[in-house]
Amino acid sequence: MDEHHDVLIVGAGFSGLGAAVRLRQAGRHDFVVLERADDVGGTWRDNDYPGAACDVPSHLYSLSFAPNPRWSRSFSPQPEIQQYLQGLVTRYDLAPHLRLGHELVEARWDEAAARWHVRTGRGSFTGRVLVIGTGPLSAPKLPAIDGLADFAGTTFHSARWRHDHDLAGRRVAVIGTGASAIQFVPRIAEEVEHLTVFQRTPPWIIPRNDRPISALEHWLYEHLPPTRLAARAGIYTARETLAVGMTLRPRLLDAVAAMARGHLQRQVADPALRERLLPDYRIGCKRILLSNDFYPALARDNVELVTEGIERIEPHAVRTADGVDHPVDTIVFGTGFEATRPPVADAVTGRDGARLADAWADGMTAYRGTTVAGFPNLFLLIGPNTGLGHNSMIYIIESQLNYLMTALSKMDEHGIVAVEVDAGAQHAYNEGLQRRLDGTVWNTGGCASWYLDANGRNTTLWPSFTWRFRQLTRRFDPRGYHLRTAQEVTSACPPQTPVP
Ligand SMILES: Cc1cc2nc3c(=O)[nH]c(=O)nc-3n(C[C@H](O)[C@H](O)[C@H](O)COP(=O)(O)OP(=O)(O)OC[C@H]3O[C@@H](n4cnc5c(N)ncnc54)[C@H](O)[C@@H]3O)c2cc1C
Numbered sequence: 001m002d003e004h005h006d007v008l009i010v011g012a013g014f015s016g017l018g019a020a021v022r023l024r025q026a027g028r029h030d031f032v033v034l035e036r037a038d039d040v041g042g043t044w045r046d047n048d049y050p051g052a053a054c055d056v057p058s059h060l061y062s063l064s065f066a067p068n069p070r071w072s073r074s075f076s077p078q079p080e081i082q083q084y085l086q087g088l089v090t091r092y093d094l095a096p097h098l099r100l101g102h103e104l105v106e107a108r109w110d111e112a113a114a115r116w117h118v119r120t121g122r123g124s125f126t127g128r129v130l131v132i133g134t135g136p137l138s139a140p141k142l143p144a145i146d147g148l149a150d151f152a153g154t155t156f157h158s159a160r161w162r163h164d165h166d167l168a169g170r171r172v173a174v175i176g177t178g179a180s181a182i183q184f185v186p187r188i189a190e191e192v193e194h195l196t197v198f199q200r201t202p203p204w205i206i207p208r209n210d211r212p213i214s215a216l217e218h219w220l221y222e223h224l225p226p227t228r229l230a231a232r233a234g235i236y237t238a239r240e241t242l243a244v245g246m247t248l249r250p251r252l253l254d255a256v257a258a259m260a261r262g263h264l265q266r267q268v269a270d271p272a273l274r275e276r277l278l279p280d281y282r283i284g285c286k287r288i289l290l291s292n293d294f295y296p297a298l299a300r301d302n303v304e305l306v307t308e309g310i311e312r313i314e315p316h317a318v319r320t321a322d323g324v325d326h327p328v329d330t331i332v333f334g335t336g337f338e339a340t341r342p343p344v345a346d347a348v349t350g351r352d353g354a355r356l357a358d359a360w361a362d363g364m365t366a367y368r369g370t371t372v373a374g375f376p377n378l379f380l381l382i383g384p385n386t387g388l389g390h391n392s393m394i395y396i397i398e399s400q401l402n403y404l405m406t407a408l409s410k411m412d413e414h415g416i417v418a419v420e421v422d423a424g425a426q427h428a429y430n431e432g433l434q435r436r437l438d439g440t441v442w443n444t445g446g447c448a449s450w451y452l453d454a455n456g457r458n459t460t461l462w463p464s465f466t467w468r469f470r471q472l473t474r475r476f477d478p479r480g481y482h483l484r485t486a487q488e489v490t491s492a493c494p495p496q497t498p499v500p
Helices: 014-025 078-091 181-189 215-223 225-248 250-267 271-277 294-298 393-414 423-438 466-472
Strands: 003-010 031-035 098-100 104-110 115-120 123-132 154-157 171-175 194-198 303-306 310-314 317-320 325-327 330-333 378-380 416-421 481-485 490-492
Touching (some): 003 014, 014 031, 014 393, 031 123, 123 393, 171 181, 181 294, 194 317, 225 466, 250 294, 271 294, 271 303, 294 303, 378 393, 393 466, 416 423
Parallel strands (some): 003 031, 003 123, 031 098, 123 378, 154 330, 171 194, 171 330, 194 303
Antiparallel strands (some): 104 115, 115 123, 310 317, 317 325, 416 481
């Protein structure tokens, strides 16, 4: 017999746990969290590579409804964030709701019964509402490089760090110079015999203003919560100003580029190396990275930066396009994630038997980043076009949780068994989004980034201020939705013409 719950949440990262906390706080206890791994934490469980830390200050990069006044640093390290997420389980009594080791294999909407049937590797479930919190950056992406399968050494992705593989004394290749690589390269550079860093596109890097949070601040944040809220608001506002440059006036980012150039100038003495590290696209087009130790690591004697393209992998070397073999015994991939083709989309089948992956064959789309036509009672957390280049993803998750919670209330109040966004409303919403994206730095900045899908369409980022997303998701608005009551009366409300 399938286990039935009102709400089925998939994923136990910030999104899934956040949803669970909100449900508990609202007195809703009939839900489970299906998580494929054996622990909660998501991103912060998996990315335990040396040097892993958040790059949005912790007082903002945490749940507002589950505050932590005792963050140790402005940018807390991975173990502390993971502990915070694990702590939510006891703090909000989530253990009875957790189904760890339960990977969602299939989710199928049953139109007649108006419920989801979910199959996991360890049992089946039914639920009225399905919440997908499987993460935009939870499926590591490996590049297709000729010869990789025949490599004689050890390879792994930074999100699957091989802690059992001691790097001391090894010749290591790091492929990629993105947000993760710039955090672990300085750490491993100290222990390896030789490190070759393969860079396709240099990132823009600005100083990382990290510092320990003082005992006085801890005391204030704990005993005078408005001080913590003020700190949070300050970080939010400072971050949000970047949205002006990123989404409206990319030229305004020139000041940030000047800061980044100065940082490079100060940290790298060798002009030839500096030149290879200076990006040729507009700052902000790819994620702006924060680091004080990446450039100095590249200047070490045992570290080499290679900017020539990789041609193939030989059993004991990485061969570049200039025919040079770079001998290595370990390859670490810092090559990012399947952000525009999330694997979960293959597992979810909607009203007409179509898979979410089919609906997204030409690129991911959703209404307000959360609901998808053809998929009733499905709520995506960090769905299409909700990502940020400048601010905390937790703010977005919390906005979507407001939408989810008010949708559940609306369904209960009016005896609605199924809500489904109108395809026209979703289309109009996305047309508006894409128009706004046209002028943003991500679309015009002259770079190739993971924000864009295979068609060159930006299906990942939110093209405006985050508070506008908050407004848009403040409460579930049934206009633009088809609502079905228990009496099977189908009513199509006139679609709204939403402006993102
Ligand atoms: C290294 C790194 C650093 C980051 N730093 C920041 C930062 O500083 N600031 C910021 O705003 N954002 C940051 N991010 C983005 C980050 O992904 C989000 O902030 C946030 O953690 C996403 O939470 P989530 O719960 O949506 O997804 P995740 O944390 O990815 O959790 C998804 C969960 O779903 C589970 N899952 C996936 N598929 C299935 C399935 N089929 N069945 C069952 N379970 C499944 C996974 O195992 C995982 O536990 C970072 C990302 C990475 C990778």
